Amino acid sequence: MFRRATAAMCCLLFAGCMSVYGQAKRKIIIDQDARGPATTDQQSMLALLNAPQAEVLGLTIVSGDQWRDEEVAHTLRMLELTHHTDIKVYPGAIFPLINSKEEIARWSKLYGKIHYQGAWTKNGTGKFIREVHGPYEVPDLPEGNPTLKPETEDAAHFIIRMVHKYPHEVTIDAGGPLTNLALAVSIDPQVAELAQELVVMGGSIGPEGVPLDWKTGNRREFNFWFDPEAVHIVLRAPWKKITVTTVDISVKTRMTKAVIAEIAKAGTPSAKYIGDYADEEYLWDELAALAWLDPSLITKETKLYMDMDISHTANYGNTLVWTPEEHPDMGEQLVNVQEDLDNPKFMKMLVQLLSGEAGK
DSSP states (O other): OHHHHHHHHHHHHHHHHHHHHOSOOEEEEEEEOOOSSSHHHHHHHHHHHHOTTEEEEEEEEOSSSSOHHHHHHHHHHHHHHTTOTTSOEEEOOSSOSSOOHHHHHHHHHHHOOOSOOGGGSOEEOSSOEEOOOOTTOOOOOTTOOOOOOOOSSOHHHHHHHHHHHSTTTEEEEEOSOSHHHHHHHHHOTTHHHHSSEEEEEOOOSOOOSSOHHHHHTTTOOHHHHHSHHHHHHHHTSOOSOEEEEOHHHHTTOOBOHHHHHHHHTTOSHHHHHHHHHOOSBOOHHHHHHHHHHOGGGEEEEEEEEEEEOOSSSTTTTOEEEEOTTTOOOSSOEEEEEEEEEOHHHHHHHHHHHHTTOTTO
């Protein structure tokens, strides 16, 4: 009787602690094409690193907006400047599975120009526009070069190791091209079924309120377009749940100079990093990350079957979607597509997280 009473009391105390301090931390791997300094890529990682309810197992890096090695350097420096030096960084794929700069040059002669090509072209935010360089070059960083070093284990094998170590507990947040994940599920087909959830920022179905050239670009969103074959592999794997933050909802968000100034006032290492390096842009990856932390941020969502056009014709790299009644049933998976959000609630949460004051 005494043992049963003691056990019951322990359960009540545990439940009380959980109600006071929130749920147990949720495990997540962040897979990013980590352009820097700041930008949506680094900022989304920082938001999750600062979230008290998230346990970030590691950061896996893939070429996309910049080349992998430069992105790794930006990520390591962000960890130093924001005092997250305990977090490990795992380099991943340098090149897409099949797509290439040369392939797109040939494609463009037949089907038209593609303006944003990530690491292949000169690009950047208003503050930091860099010159094109080779895949193995790492120029001096505006925020200073890191002293931290990346791990020697590659991204794909780290992902495999983590989902086996924590079966059905790990979410993968993919904010860049899906090359690392395609490699992981190709090496070990159990990855998808062992993961808890896949969260993706990518794809475009029908964006509103965007420039005309975005609309005439059909459904070529950069993260998916950079490595279409990887998207095709990943979206056909048997994940328990896939949530997709497309361009269509992302363009309803915006990092402004006023928001940057508000965050900077906090004076924490994270806030200083944002104040020094952030610029005005859409909050693509931050929305995907924060909606995983708090699904109530999303006010409208629909279920669609999604795949990728890998035909190497005019539609190469286009996002393909079908309703449940119309899909061809050729391996495509049902995904949760976010359509609208509570913007004030999202911005309030983002400011708290990037200020480094969430949970205080």
